[in-house]
Amino acid sequence: MSVLHGFKYFSVLGIYIGFWHIHIKEENKERTGFTVRFGHYEFNRLPFGLSNIPSNFKRLIAVVLRNLIGVECNVFIDDVIMLSKSAEEHAARLGNELERFNRSNLSYIR
Secondary structure, eight states, X not given: OOTTTTOOEEEEEEETTGGGGSBOOGGGGGGGOEEXXXXXXXXXXOOTTOTTHHHHHHHHHHHHTTTTBTXXXXXXXXXXXXXXXXXXXXXXXXXXXXXXXXXXTOOEEO
C-alpha cells in the first residue's frame, strides 16, 4: 500500500542549499581540503559529493522534524513532502513545519 493513500493535500518543501546548512567542526575541515593552482582550500560547511554527507543531512532533518516524519510528512534527501486529508489540517501542518525550519535556521524553497 502506498504511503500517499488516503491523503488529498500535498506540499513539497525543498531545503534550500541543503547540505550547506551544516557547519564542519574545525578539527575536521582538513579532511575536506583540496589544492588548485591558486592555493589550498578547505570547506567550512558540508560540500556535496562526500560519502557521508547525505546521512548527516538526513540526521539533521530527522532532528528538526522529530515525531512528524511518517505521520505528517516524508523526507527524500532535501525535499519534505507534507501530507494531509483536509485543507485546514494541511494549513496547520504547514505552519508547524515552517516554524520548525525557522527555529532551526533552515531555508526552504516552496
